[in-house]
Amino acid sequence: MKVTIVGAGAVGASCAEYIAIKNFASEVVVLDIKEGFAEGKAMDLMQTASLMGFDTKITGITNDYSKTAGSHVAVITSGIPRKPGMTREELIGINAGIVKTVAANLIEHSPNVILIVVSNPMDTMTYLVHKSTDLPKNRIIGMGGALDSARFKYRLAEAMEAPISDIDGMVIGGHSDTGMVPLTAHATRNSIKVSEFLSEERLNQVAEDTKVGGATLTKLLGTSAWYAPGAAVSSMVQAIACDQKKMFPCSAYLEGEYNLEDICIGVPVLLGKNGLEKIVNIELTAAEKAKMQESAEGVRKTNDLLEL
Ligand SMILES: NC(=O)c1ccc[n+]([C@@H]2O[C@H](COP(=O)([O-])OP(=O)(O)OC[C@H]3O[C@@H](n4cnc5c(N)ncnc54)[C@H](O)[C@@H]3O)[C@@H](O)[C@H]2O)c1
Numbered sequence: 001m002k003v004t005i006v007g008a009g010a011v012g013a014s015c016a017e018y019i020a021i022k023n024f025a026s027e028v029v030v031l032d033i034k035e036g037f038a039e040g041k042a043m044d045l046m047q048t049a050s051l052m053g054f055d056t057k058i059t060g061i062t063n064d065y066s067k068t069a070g071s072h073v074a075v076i077t078s079g080i081p082r083k084p085g086m087t088r089e090e091l092i093g094i095n096a097g098i099v100k101t102v103a104a105n106l107i108e109h110s111p112n113v114i115l116i117v118v119s120n121p122m123d124t125m126t127y128l129v130h131k132s133t134d135l136p137k138n139r140i141i142g143m144g145g146a147l148d149s150a151r152f153k154y155r156l157a158e159a160m161e162a163p164i165s166d167i168d169g170m171v172i173g174g175h176s177d178t179g180m181v182p183l184t185a186h187a188t189r190n191s192i193k194v195s196e197f198l199s200e201e202r203l204n205q206v207a208e209d210t211k212v213g214g215a216t217l218t219k220l221l222g223t224s225a226w227y228a229p230g231a232a233v234s235s236m237v238q239a240i241a242c243d244q245k246k247m248f249p250c251s252a253y254l255e256g257e258y259n260l261e262d263i264c265i266g267v268p269v270l271l272g273k274n275g276l277e278k279i280v281n282i283e284l285t286a287a288e289k290a291k292m293q294e295s296a297e298g299v300r301k302t303n304d305l306l307e308l
């Protein structure tokens with residue numbers, strides 16, 4: 001299994017590191033436009049192999065897509081991250097051009113590739129890849145919900161003073177400060193609804209903290225986060241590589257599901273060897289349905305800025 005990661009920056013390198021440590025891929029190619037940067041990151045990571053006990057071969061490449069040929073999965077992390085005070089949507093001007101070109105280059109050299117889009121504004125970048133390529137919809141997947149759900153579980157565990165492994169929960173909707181829909185009514189601790197342990201007010205606070213999870217970290221770090229994003233991508237790549245049929249909320253192209261059409265937005269899906277193998281339809285509460293529609297309106301406004 002060969003995996004390519006475009007963008008050897010914070011998220012791309014973290015993603016390569018977690019994939020290698022999990023030891024399920026034979027080869028990870030990291031490609032960046034900055035001369036020597038990916039080569040340096042790959043060499044540094046390879047020098048952890050004997051210490052961390054992995055056999056995955058990590059190669060760094062400066063902008064030569066012929067070296068990505070035959071990739072099963074490719075992750076697009078190229079583009080600029082936001083700075084404190086910015087929204088993800090403000091990145092569209094620079095990142096749209098980068099994502100479109102990168103996707104075309106990847107597909108030219110790996111026609112059967114499954115693409116995972118990470119660059120922000122992610123739902124709109126995923127939509128752009130749908131509109132600008134001929135790939136079928138099962139081979140274009142946006143990463144946002146897996147990360148947002150991990151942050152939701154972190155916040156729930158914190159509120160309940162519980163170990164995170166006791167918690168289950170999911171965030172759907174757009175990957176934006178206002179568009180995320182944390183499914184508080186469905187979240188559980190050891191299969192008991194979290195509302196049994198937390199007041200409505202505390203649960204609302206957990207949801208709000210989850211939605212601004214990326215902005216909170218951006219303020220603390222001066223740039224956006226990378227460890228949890230890299231880990232989230234690595235789990236999705238693993239689900240595809242190992243044909244796990246595992247459920248993640250991912251940005252998927254919808255054609256009527258959740259009453260939405262011609263949009264990419266976070267919904268529960270199953271990931272396996274064919275990429276996005278199924279969109280899972282779950283029954284939402286009336287409030288969740290309304291939030292999902294509102295979230296979609298926000299994503300559409302950003303999509304409207306694309307020059308398609
Ligand atoms: N979807 C998510 O949940 C999520 C999470 C974290 C970050 N992100 C997004 O991921 C992107 C990357 O974030 P980061 O922190 O790694 O940024 P970064 O600046 O650390 O890395 C980006 C890398 O992309 C490279 N690059 C730029 N243009 C390129 C091109 N045309 N071809 C190849 N490489 C190119 C840069 O040289 C740089 O090394 C940002 O847009 C950020 O907002 C999304």
Ligand SMILES: O=C(O)C[C@H](O)C(=O)O
Pocket residue numbers: 081082088120147175213214215217218224225229
């Ligand atoms: O917050 C960001 O801009 C990066 C990413 O989307 C995140 O949620 O960490």
